[in-house]
Structures are given as C-alpha cells and as structure tokens.
Amino acid sequence: MTQPLLAVEDLSVRLPPGADRAHALAGVSLSLAPREILCVVGESGSGKSMLASTVMRLLPPGVAPDGGRLAFRGRDLLALPEAGMRRIRGAEIGMIFQEPMTALNPLRRAGDQIAEMFRIHTRLDARAIRARTLALLAEVRMPDPEAALRAYPHELSGGQRQRVMIAMALALEPALLIADEPTTALDVTTQGRILALIRDIQHRRGMGVLFITHDFGVVAEIADRVAVMRAGRLVEAGPADQVLNRPQDPYTRALIAAVPPLAPRAARAPGGPPILALAGVAKTYRGGGLLPGRARVTHAVRDVSLTLARGTTLGIVGESGSGKSTLARCIVRLLDPDAGTIRLGDTDLAALSRRAMRGQVRRVQMVFQDPFASLNPRRRAGDLVAQGPRLHGMARGAALDRARELFALVGLDPAAMDRFPHEFSGGQRQRIGLARALALEPEVLIADEPVSALDVSVQAQVLALLDSLRDRLGLSMLFITHDLRVAGQICDRIAVMKDGVVVEAGPTAAVFADPQAAYTRALLEAVPGRAWIPGRPQAAAAAG
Template identity: 55%
Template sequence: MEFKSRDFSAAKRILKIRKLNVGLTGRPKAAPVLDGIDLDIRAGETHCLVGESGSGKSVTSLAAMGLLPPDALEIQSGLIDLEGFDITAARPAQMRELRARRIAMIFQEPMTALNPVLRVGEQIEEVLNMHTDLSTADAKARTIDMMEQVHLPDVQRIYSAFPHQLSGGQRQRIMIAMALILDPDLLIADEPTTALDVTTQLQILKLIAEMQERHGTAVLFITHDMGVVAEIADTVSVMQKGRIVESAPIRDLLTHPKEDYTKKLLKAVPNLAPRPSRGVSAKSDVITVAGLDMTYGGGGFFRKSEGVKAARDVNFTIAPGRTLGIVGESGSGKSTVARCIMRLIDPTAGKVTVAGTEIAQLSRRQLQPHRKHFQIVFQDPYRSLNPRWTVARSLCEGPINFGTPRDAAMDHAAELMELVDLPRDALDRYPHQFSGGQRQRIAIARAVAMKPDLLVADEAVSALDVSVQAQVLDLLDDIQEKFGVAMLFITHDLRVAAQICDEVLVMQKGLVVEHGPAGGVLSNPTHEYTRNLIEAAPGRRWDFANFRALDSAPANQGATA
C-alpha cells in the first residue's frame, strides 16, 4: 500500500453527528449507551472509530444507518446529518430510499448478512432493482462490472454461486460490491476484516481504499485493531463507554496520544518482535507428530478421486512448557492439523503421540481414557460452552466424568475461577451473562480443569479486542508457566504468534513451508510465503507501545491501492 498525507479540511462534509444520545427504549433515566457523540466525516476521508468491545462503536454505526433495534435502543436526542438530511427525523420509507443510494454498510460477518438461498449475483442485482429503473440485462451488466471492479476471479461463475460456495474474502468482496454499486456518499465498514487472515485482510483494505479513490466515498471504518487503523486511517476517534474520549489525525494519535485510555489501547497492540526464547525442557516431548496426512473426499463407487489434501507430511514435536504456533492463511491446513491431533477428525496417515501414547489409530472407545491429556480452546467460546449449563457445571463435567467426586470438582472449579481472574460467585451464572473475554477465560478454565499435558488453542484470541487479547495471552502464559503444559497455538495473526510462541510452523496449502524458532522465522524468514505473511501484517511499521514508527517510512495519512 502506498501512503500519503491528505488534508480534508476543505472537502465537503458528508456526515455530521452532534450530541448524539442513544439509550434503552422506554427507559429515559437509564444510563445512556451513547453519551453526547460528536463526529465529522468529509468526502474521500477514512475516519476510524476504535475502542474495546462494548464501547459503542457499532451502536454509532447502526444509529447512522437508522438500524437501531426499536425494541431495545432509541435515539433520545442529538443530530445525525447526512449532507443536509436529518436521519434522526427520517421515516422508515425515507431511510429505505436513503440506504444504498447515499449511505451503505459492510457488516463484519458476510455469511450472516448474505441470503444463503439466493445466488450472490441476484443479491447484488436486488439493490439495483429496488433503487433504479434499469432493465434486467442492464442490471446484470452493471452487477458483472461491479464484481470485476472488486477483483473477483471468474466473475461469471461467482455470479451464479451461493454464499457458502465462496471463501470468506470473496464473500466480503460481494458485500463491498453490493454496498458500492450505487456510489453512496458514505460507506460504513463495521469490523469487515476481523475474521480474515492477514493477506486477505490486506487485499480487502486495498480494495476499500481503491474504491474510495475511484468513487470519492467517505468511509467510517469501525475496528478494534490499531494495526489496521495505522494502515488506513486519515483521522481517528477513540470511544470508551459510549463517549468519544479523543479525536485526532492518525499521525498525531499514534505519536502523541493524550488520553490514558488511548495509550492503554496502543500499548496492548502486539508487534512482530518475538518473545525471549525459553529453554528447552530435558523432559520427554509432550507431543510428537510424524508424517501426518489428511485428505478429504476421494474414492467413490464408480470412479477414484485423489480428494483434497488438507495436510501433507506434517512433522513436529512440543516439549513441556513450550508453545508451537502454526500460522498461515485460511485453507492452509492449520485447523485441520489441530482437529487431527484432537481426534475430532481421523487423520488419513501418520502418527500422533501424546503423553507417550500413540493416539492416531485408536478407536473412539480406546481413546476415551486418554482424552484428559489433551484439551482444546476454540475460537468462539459462546458456541463451545453449553448455553443451558452454569459455569460450574461446565467446569465440573470433565473431572466428574473421569472419577473426581462432585464436591472436589466444585472446589477445583472455584480455584480455576480465581486462576483465570474471575470471581468464585460467578460459578452459578450462565455464558450469556459474561463478556466475550470472560467467556474465553471460562473456556480456558474448562480446558485446564483436566490438568492436560497439551493445550490446543485454535484461533483462541482472534475475535477479541486488543486489550482483552493481551490479557488472555498473559493468562495462557501464566498457566503454562504454572503447570508446565505444552501448547499448540493456531493463529493467522503473526503478531500474536510473536507474543506467545517459542517455535513457529508456517503452512501453505497443506504443506509445511518453514519451521523453526520464532525469532528466526519472524525476523529472518527464508520462504517467500512467510515473507509475504509478514509483509501483510497490519501496523508492522509501528512500535505502538512507544508511540513511534519503526523505520523511516512515513506514517500513513490515508492509504491508496
């Protein structure tokens, strides 16, 4: 990406928000969700709205789109002005006309925003059919042209595809095409790259910048990733507990933050400097993986097929108290390896030895007594924790199943809550009563309850904001130091890998292309693919904790492709 300083003081103001207050519907005396928000965005400008989960970023975007859930939230006072049009006073019919034509939005998860039973080309055309008088042929031609503009491959095929047949990056490009097909004045992007790997994320950020340059669109970009902010922002507003606590041009914010909260967010951003190397234990390796292969599909009654080789000849070991990180793009085979090790799927070939037992060929019944030796923490704790079970039941289930008396299991559960820095009296609560970071702490406590030799963390911090992410990484580090557990850490974020991993294994299309100490792999990569991953890491030019650039390259004042 090419960076240049941009001054928007003379540009036309697209969005003006003044003293915006949003509160709970029908409860005017309750504490406001948004408290006196002021915001300006001008044509061609990228304004980033940052803050921790629950700070009010997404509520601000939904208010601007007129999409606040009426039974939960309402605008109580203030102004949202879109080039002279007062959104706060608009009728539903007026807002339907306004959306897509003058203001559009890209949501975080395109799979939930796209209709799963409609072909993606039809969904883009639906915008044209609702807001224009184009003929069927012209609407399709315009759709195809827009799909080409967002650099989708094999446009004719993708036009007829369903959302589930596309990759995450391709689905996000469809959302961008849908949002920009009517050339709106304002584009709101709500965490559009959070779930994407670094190379796909870079492509999407370049695409948004390219489309912005082409159409002169103002962009309100919502994110918790300060690395992304450093790459794309012209100006930044920092939100905390429903208020904007600091606003500044990006260079000023990164080099001279004024508020303690802003400094805290910046200091929590991980960088690519690897952690200090830890000594190798003299004890036997906790896990040995040798010649691991995993092929999906293949065979067939009438014809033979090679299938999809998701992992090929994967080899590694992890010693007690050490962490091996597996990194790579989506589809590289990272999670496939993790699932094979956990025996959530059966590997096609190879050996997996955990705590002295070769588990790859064991039957499910034979495997059962060995499962306590290896536990997993998934990406989304809300889906991995049973919503109908209290925390106490979730933490006690495993130990009780392996013979621990109920009273002893409850005492141990209380100790685990303290270990993960949660109150003991929270044992009687349910998962929905906790924040995302707290739920992930509970998921970690559940895994540690079994006193495993190996802990597998599959994208365990990728959905968390930077400050909570830092806390969870510190927690994993403390647990590892206290119990000497070996850890396999799956991530697409090399900055996170640098903070926690002793060794890094890089995968591409099922193959291990590089493997070695984290300091060597991340500081002096030998494979071009690894170098590309590092080059794509957002914010790599910045030392956020010390508020300075890492090299002589100018700080970004906006990005263009």
C-alpha cells in the first residue's frame, strides 16, 4: 500500500483560555495521497484554515497542538525543531493564502518576492534566478511575465496577484501544495482560470493538494476526495462523488441543501411603472498621471440605461472592474455621475445638489459588501441602526424602539443591541447593515455584493431574508453580484455589465436559458461546478 503524502492522526489543537471552545481541532484524522486533491470544506470557524496553519506550523500565539500526529512523507511535523520545519516550508510544502494583497509585501516588486524563494533556498546566481522567476510567471499563465516581474502588488489585478502567490508556492517544486480559500474573493471567470491552473499544474508536477474552501461549486469542480469539518471536528470524508451526491452526515446534507442551483427563479410581475429609471448614465475616473495630459482615464460606466420595476429585483452582474459598484454609488450619489439621468419616481437624483440630495436619502438606501468596514466599530449596534432616524428628527427613545423592531425583523435578538460590531459573526453584521438600511423605510434597496463573503448556509439565510423583506415591506431591489448562482435565486431580471457597458439585459430565466452576448455565455460557462446540481446524484455521473 502506498504511503500517504500527508497523514493527520487524531490531531487536536487547543485554543487559549476564553475562546468560544476549548479546541480549534479535536481528534481530526484524514490522509492525502500523492497526486490527489483533497478538499476540506466547512463554514467559518470549522477549523479548516487552522488545519492548514497547523500543517505549516504557523499557528498564532496561544494556539498549540494538544495531541496527535502530523506525518508528512512519514516524518512527524509536530516533532521537528523549528530549523527543520523551515527547511520544509516552501521547499517541500508550499502554501497559497486566501488574500494575496495581505500576503504580498506592498513595497516590493512581484518578481523580487518570487525570486526570494530561490535566494533563500538555493545557490542559483542572479541570472538563473531571474530566468526561473520568468518561467514560473509564464507557467501560471501571467499575461505579460516581463511586466509582472517589475510590477508592485497594487498594480496587478486580483487574479494576477493570486498567480504571483501560486508562483511563489510552486517555486521550489513542493510535493504538497496547501491552498487556503485561494479563489474566494475572485470573479467567476478568474476563479475558473485559477482552478484550471491549479489542476493542470498538479497533474504535470504530480503534487498532492490540500484545498481549503467553503464553496461546494469549487469542490465539485476540482476535488478527488472531500472532508467536511464542523466546529473543529471531521464529520464526513470520502470520494467527491459520494460526499457531494450521497452525503451521510446531516450537517453535510444541510450544507449542500443551502447551495443555490445554477437555475433561475420564476420572475415576479412588476407592480406598476418603474420606481427607478436610468438613462445614459456615465462616470469617468481621471488620475494617476504625474504630468499634465498624461493622467490615466477610466470609463467606469458608459451610457447605461436601465429600469427597476416596482416590487421586483434587478440584478447587476459582472466581474470586478465592470462598473457595477460605481453605478450603484452614482445612484445613491456617493459619486456624482458625469452624464445621464437617474429618476427615482419623478425626481432626477443626478440633477440634485448635495444639499437637495439629503432630502432624498431615506428613499434609497444601500447595503455594502463588507459590513465590518461599513459599521463604526466604536458604536453599539443599536445606536448604528437608530442613527438614521435620529438624523431625520426622530427622538432617541423612539429611534431605539424602531431599532428593536428592526433587529427582530432581520432575525437578531434585540437584547444584542448593546454589543459592538466585532462581537457579531459576519452574517449577523450583514443583518445589522440591512437593519440600518431599512431604518428609513426606503423605496429602493441597493445591495452591493451582500453575501459574497458569507458561508453557504449564512448566504442562504440572508438571501431568504432579503426575499421575505421585499415581499413584506414592498421593497424594490437592485442586487449587485458576480455570483450567477446567487443572481438566479433572487433576481427577476438581470443586466450583465462589462467594461462599464450593459452588454445584455432581460428576464433572468431568458438570459440563463439563451444568453445572447458572448460575455454572458463565458460567465455562465465559468461557474465552478456548473454541471453539478445539489441533491441530484445523476448530475455528477453525467458530468464525468
């Protein structure tokens, strides 16, 4: 029998006193064979990233192994001295981190950061290191390796930064690659390219891959085997086809049931004339040049015309840089459009002065992608929700009473109003942001990627909540997303944006069934695990 590349045996990792549980990992046992991709899946707090950190021996202060064995090529990593572990990191075990912008040094060029792997671990001269670095950038399909070599991280796109991280992880040809949520923050097409790249390199180099994710579409796309974790424990493991299509554990079944299928919902009939109408909206950014006439010009939104029917949801779909969020910010006048009209009922928001716009704020409200960044960390949750009504003249007591009603409406305990944002989970913070937006009883709610950072089960809860609130409160919604599975579940109509232009718009079912634009077809084809239908065992067999 072939020896596993990685064998985790009854591994426990204790947390410091005062944590929400005693152990980050409790009695975890699993194995990874050479040339295999094992996906470890679970929600936030399940312990999957802690498992990756333990394998790399990169645990935070106060967190330490508390029993078990971690054998890599037969050697117990937990028993190695730090000097021995340093020789293994990078050389034999490579790691791709979730957020390359925080993992890469912003003050050093991308090429220098890749080259450092060779300078530290090999005796190659400068010319050979440069050649190897360029070859790696070419291997990870960097569009212009020479330019990327000289670029700083902020000058690269999210997908390009992730390619730099992959190049660094592969530099010394490790036997094991650990990928910790490497595609979570990426657009669907970039995500598809990164997954195909990892699979291709894994085949060519014969690596074992430990792939950490909470996205079952990614699991369906890439996994040979799957391990499901919950609260630090392994609840189920097996071949991908078995776990995805015949799950045994109730928790696994619940997670898979929460995955939205790539199928559109039945559209609602509009409740009258459009509540929001955009005509010829444009926004251009200028900046970045040091000399007159040399400034960088970005046409973020170009001649966009759309309507939102009363009581329905219009989805704005596209990749990063397509102009979705810029368009939303123009509607609420966080940005001033350069051209066009934005009619909310009979009022052209684009023509209003800043002072006049303040009188319209309560009619259109926005929920942001990152609730932690948009909530003041020094203010209590109840005060954050009551702030809008108080600014519009409501007495403090009445505003707090309204906040209590809204907490209950969005599924939060009003007793938690005295807590600060950091004391809530990501899904709970998103509910606070939603309660704050609803506090002024808006006619239109704009939701900018409100579930992209959430686990699949929390995502399903927030989507169901938005649907429910729309019906109960008579809301009209503009829903911005790059996730077509999510768009299919909540949007009656969708508009697809690329490079600031709407390339296709129509009823969601019609666009999904017969996309007219090549770009729309590319987006649909790039959805990870698109052939896998949750709860349908025959789908994986057909795909295979």
